[in-house]
Amino acid sequence: MINTGTLRSDPQENTVPATADVLSYAVTNCELGKVLVARSPKGVCSILLGDDAEVLVEDLAGRFPQAxxxxxxxxxxxxxxxxxxxxxxxxxxxQLTLDMRGTPFQRRVWEKLRAIPAGRTVSYTELAGWLSPLSHPRAVATACAANPVALAIPCHRVVRGNGALAGYRWGIERKRILIEKEARA
Known part of the structure; x- marks a missing residue:
């Protein structure tokens, strides 16, 4: 027999569990359009660039569905x-304290990206070689595309082997602007 008393909603059940991942965020205008910055108690876990604040918030929700x-x-x-x-x-x-969330391979790629100084670019092949002689440039490109922390993990500094701009989650034009600004700085 089912005890109907246990089926009633307890007001405490509607509170946030102590283990819930709570991310604070804000969206503001910047010279590249809009930027969303989100942080967990451990550090910044997402910097997203775009043109529409609502789309950026939806992107954040999609990247952290349990948060x-x-x-x-x-x-x-x-x-x-x-x-x-x-x-x-x-x-x-x-210089931000980061909460990098990804697979072990993604985090290794992101750490290598953070070592690329402003004003310098590297190819996907070169970056793959920094990781391991067995790393494939496409796997590195996929890890770059999964990067949720634009700018602080500078995937914009990775280009094709011939120096051409390729694949940037937040748009090739933003990538070009960032590379040019860093080169001038």
């Missing part, structure tokens, strides 16, 4: 200021 997303400008104001400062003056670098 509770909270618009909270005060919680990310220093991170947003860092991103905007970097866009204005890339030579100053972008």
């Amino acid at each position: 509770i997303l909270v618009p909270n400008e005060p919680a990310v104001k220093d991170d947003v200021a860092g991103v905007l400062g970097y866009l204005a003056k890339p030579s100053g670098g972008l």
Whole structure:
């Protein structure tokens, strides 16, 4: 027999579980359109670029489907200021505490990306070689495409072997602008 008393909704059941992943975020205008910066208690877990704030929030929700997303400008104001400062003056670098979430291979690729100095580009093949002689450039390109932390993990610094711009999740024109700004800085 089923105890109907246990089927009733308990008000405590509607609260956020203690283990829930809560991400604070804000969207602001920048010279590349709009930028969304999101952070967990561990650090910045996402920087997304685009033209529409609503689309950026949907992208964030798709990347972190189990998370509770909270618009909270005060919680990310220093991170947003860092991103905007970097866009204005890339030579100053972008020093943020990151919460990099991905497969072990993706995280290895992202760590190598972070070692590429502003103003320099590398090819997918060169980056693959930094990881292992057995790494394939396409696997590296896939890891770059999965990068949720634009700018702080500078996948825009990776180009084709012939130097041509290729594949940037946030648009080739943004990639070109970033590379040119960094080269001038």
